Amino acid sequence: MEPPSPRLGAGAVSLPRRGAVGLLRAYLAAGLGLSFLFILAILVAPAAYSLPRGAAALLASPHTLRALAVSLFAATLASSLAMALALPAAYTLSRWSFPGRNLLDTLLDTPVVISPVALGATLLLIFSSPPGQAFQQHILRVVFAFPGVVVAQAVVAFGLQVRVARAAFDAVDPRMELVARTLGSDPLHTFLRVTLPLARRGLLTALLLGWARALGEFGATVTLAGATLGRTGTLPVAIYLSLGALRLDEAFALTLLLVAVGMAALATVRILGVGRE
Amino acid sequence: MRSALPSRAKKEKRGGFVVRVGVLALLLASSLPSCARGVHSGTVLVLAPVAMRPPLEEAARVFQERTGTAVELRFGSSGKILSEIELARRGDIFVAVCPEYMEEAMKRTLLIPGSERVLAYLVPHLVTPADNPKGVRTLEDLTRPGIRVALPDPRAACAGRYAREVLERAGLWNRVLPNLVAYTEDWEKLAQALALHAADAGIGWGRNQFSRPEEIQDIPIPPEHLPRVSYVAAALLRSSSPAARAFLDFLAGEGGKSLLARKGYITTRDELSRYVLPGTPVGGSWSPPPPGLGRVP
Numbered sequence: 001m002e003p004p005s006p007r008l009g010a011g012a013v014s015l016p017r018r019g020a021v022g023l024l025r026a027y028l029a030a031g032l033g034l035s036f037l038f039i040l041a042i043l044v045a046p047a048a049y050s051l052p053r054g055a056a057a058l059l060a061s062p063h064t065l066r067a068l069a070v071s072l073f074a075a076t077l078a079s080s081l082a083m084a085l086a087l088p089a090a091y092t093l094s095r096w097s098f099p100g101r102n103l104l105d106t107l108l109d110t111p112v113v114i115s116p117v118a119l120g121a122t123l124l125l126i127f128s129s130p131p132g133q134a135f136q137q138h139i140l141r142v143v144f145a146f147p148g149v150v151v152a153q154a155v156v157a158f159g160l161q162v163r164v165a166r167a168a169f170d171a172v173d174p175r176m177e178l179v180a181r182t183l184g185s186d187p188l189h190t191f192l193r194v195t196l197p198l199a200r201r202g203l204l205t206a207l208l209l210g211w212a213r214a215l216g217e218f219g220a221t222v223t224l225a226g227a228t229l230g231r232t233g234t235l236p237v238a239i240y241l242s243l244g245a246l247r248l249d250e251a252f253a254l255t256l257l258l259v260a261v262g263m264a265a266l267a268t269v270r271i272l273g274v275g276r277e
Numbered sequence: 278m279r280s281a282l283p284s285r286a287k288k289e290k291r292g293g294f295v296v297r298v299g300v301l302a303l304l305l306a307s308s309l310p311s312c313a314r315g316v317h318s319g320t321v322l323v324l325a326p327v328a329m330r331p332p333l334e335e336a337a338r339v340f341q342e343r344t345g346t347a348v349e350l351r352f353g354s355s356g357k358i359l360s361e362i363e364l365a366r367r368g369d370i371f372v373a374v375c376p377e378y379m380e381e382a383m384k385r386t387l388l389i390p391g392s393e394r395v396l397a398y399l400v401p402h403l404v405t406p407a408d409n410p411k412g413v414r415t416l417e418d419l420t421r422p423g424i425r426v427a428l429p430d431p432r433a434a435c436a437g438r439y440a441r442e443v444l445e446r447a448g449l450w451n452r453v454l455p456n457l458v459a460y461t462e463d464w465e466k467l468a469q470a471l472a473l474h475a476a477d478a479g480i481g482w483g484r485n486q487f488s489r490p491e492e493i494q495d496i497p498i499p500p501e502h503l504p505r506v507s508y509v510a511a512a513l514l515r516s517s518s519p520a521a522r523a524f525l526d527f528l529a530g531e532g533g534k535s536l537l538a539r540k541g542y543i544t545t546r547d548e549l550s551r552y553v554l555p556g557t558p559v560g561g562s563w564s565p566p567p568p569g570l571g572r573v574p
Contacts, residue, residue: 226459244433
């Protein structure tokens with residue numbers, strides 16, 4: 001009897017030609033190389049401009065340190081609050097089916113689609129409306145105050161976090177959860193002990209991306225919280241005001257600081273958290 | 278089964294691909310200089326402070342209708358646009374609502390000497406939302422408890438310099454500080470905040486210097502409290518194109534002046550004298566304070 005001839009299955013692909021492989025490799029290398037050069041230029045340019053002009057002394061001023069503190073505190077608070085909301089929203093959209101789910105899913109993209117300045121103006125409009133003013137009078141002052149920085153940054157971060165968190169939950173095989181349930185685990189226990197650990201990497205990425213986005217946020221923050229250094233002035237706001245005051249040296253020194261702090265924080269968390277996978 | 282191409286045909290095919298990539302690269306390269314300039318030749322790029330948005334938008338439209346030359350407008354606080362010009366070394370016309378910025382631009386050799394033209398005069402006003410819910414009428418009212426005062430940042434915005442100067446001259450700065458809820462990055466953001474009732478009062482330019490004048494109210498500041506008033510000037514940048522001179526001539530000429538007057542801007546010294554005491558300096562300079570609110574109570 002003749003042995004069965006090997007047949008290509010549905011998932012098999014024909015191997016690309018050598019020329020195409022070469023081109024693909026060249027494209028990959030060029031893409032990586034150009035991206036690296038571009039990012040390097042973004043890092044080097046502000047350093048090259050500000051360091052010879054005494055950036056170190058500028059950075060040591062109390063106003064800079066205050067702006068740094070406001071930035072770090074606000075970004076951490078905003079990304080944590082946004083994550084606390086993004087987590088249930090993303091999980092529900094990923095696991096539950098209900099009427100209007102697609103519409104809700106699309107609506108949650110609004111903060112990503114809307115431009116930051118327009119978002120800031122919209123938030124200003126909301127908090128200046130009668131219910132918004134009542135909220136501000138009785139609960140928390142938001143407009144032109146530090147909570148305004150957090151609210152603006154949280155909305156911007158949320159749009160990003162909910163999307164990434166949703167992808168992380170989508171990647172967890174629902175059968176794992178089903179198996180846990182059949183073994184007697186209740187829904188909360190299943191979520192905490194099965195779903196969350198499996199989606200951990202994606203969720204941490206969501207948190208980090210949200211934090212980084214909040215740290216660099218400018219348009220919505222400045223519109224809702226104002227540009228008051230020492231109170232609502234984050235590093236991006238301080239950079240903008242330095243440009244306005246024709247202090248380019250100061251602006252680029254602050255840019256350098258923002259980049260350095262952001263990168264250092266992200267690298268640290270990645271090494272401590274995601275790197276252990 | 279894949280048909281094997283003869284090696285010559287293969288080479289030709291590959292050669293065709295290389296030619297196509299080459300043509301694409303050439304096309305991209307040839308379009309780079311115009312991309313780098315950002316505007317097509319024949320377009321005039323004007324960099325102006327937000328206080329000049331209402332008349333410049335109309336002037337650009339009228340000029341384009343008359344001459345076919347497009348005018349691209351870019352707005353920001355005076356300092357920010359000057360920083361952009363210094364970094365990018367591009368643009369055709371620089372408009373300043375504080376003479377200090379014009380002098381600074383001249384000092385940094387960004388302008389064509391002698392091209393400066395005065396377009397209008399600006400006088401600081403007390404500004405409130407259109408319905409003025411807190412009934413603010415005088416500078417003294419800014420010190421009343423519960424009045425939320427916002428001002429443009431004095432380091433970044435011309436209007437902010439004048440606002441702080443007015444309050445210091447009136448001896449009210451320290452008493453207004455407890456009510457100062459925010460600095461805004463430019464005059465327009467202050468007007469927007471007032472229009473949305475995010476603040477009760479502030480000091481800036483007049484309602485005509487805002488795109489939606491019906492949403493704010495301006496109250497004249499008594500002439501004795503005006504340390505100086507400002508003039509709006511426009512000048513050609515070193516990178517300017519020939520079409521830029523024609524637009525500057527239009528702005529500073531009869532057509533531009535009547536448009537500015539129609540938009541509620543003061544265009545003559547005679548008219549200015551109705552708002553200020555004789556001898557009040559027009560222009561001049563003032564050193565902005567250090568950043569931040571200073572002594573926050």
